Amino acid sequence: MTFIVNDYIDIALKSEADGIHLGQGDLSIVEARKIVGDKIIGISTHAIAEARLAERQGADYIGVGPIFRTATKEDVVDPVSVSYVREVAQSIQIPFVAIGGIKLHNVDEVIAAGATRICAISEIVGSKDVRGTCEAFISKLK
Numbered sequence: 071m072t073f074i075v076n077d078y079i080d081i082a083l084k085s086e087a088d089g090i091h092l093g094q095g096d097l098s099i100v101e102a103r104k105i106v107g108d109k110i111i112g113i114s115t116h117a118i119a120e121a122r123l124a125e126r127q128g129a130d131y132i133g134v135g136p137i138f139r140t141a142t143k144e145d146v147v148d149p150v151s152v153s154y155v156r157e158v159a160q161s162i163q164i165p166f167v168a169i170g171g172i173k174l175h176n177v178d179e180v181i182a183a184g185a186t187r188i189c190a191i192s193e194i195v196g197s198k199d200v201r202g203t204c205e206a207f208i209s210k211l212k
């Protein structure tokens with residue numbers, strides 16, 4: 071299993087995590103790379119310019135979203151829609167994870183736009199059948 075710590079590089083180092091996930095307002099990828107060496111660095115992006123910059127600066131993966139409206143995170147930008155997934159799938163070479171408002175009823179659109187990795191929080195943790203919901207997502211991604 072790969073263990074990524076969100077935001078806190080000191081905790082990532084102390085806990086011997088595999089990597090760190092950054093937001094646009096956090097430490098830059100260049101600065102983070104100096105500290106974490108070859109650990110995985112990911113960063114949330116909301117526009118193609120951010121995605122291109124992340125790739126140029128040596129990010130290992132990017133987050134792409136929020137695709138749809140989400141109630142899970144408060145300080146979130148407006149939904150970027152599946153068109154941003156399409157743009158990233160066509161022009162970015164590093165792996166990306168689509169995130170934000172992804173549910174079983176709309177994940178097909180996200181996959182059709184080119185996503186092969188998704189993050190879904192509320193659909194899974196709010197489900198009465200967590201395992202079944204995970205399996206349903208996994209079968210769509212196969």
Ligand SMILES: Cc1ncc(COP(=O)(O)OP(=O)(O)O)c(N)n1
Nearest residue numbers: 076077092093094114133143169189
């Ligand atoms: C699964 C998962 N959890 C948290 C984040 C990042 O959330 P947050 O730090 O609130 O947002 P950004 O600052 O990265 O935009 C994530 N991307 N994935």
Ligand SMILES: Cc1ncsc1CCOP(=O)(O)O
Nearest residue numbers: 136140142170171190191192
């Ligand atoms: C951490 C994060 N970053 C953008 S949206 C989001 C939350 C996604 O949660 P949900 O799958 O419940 O919309």
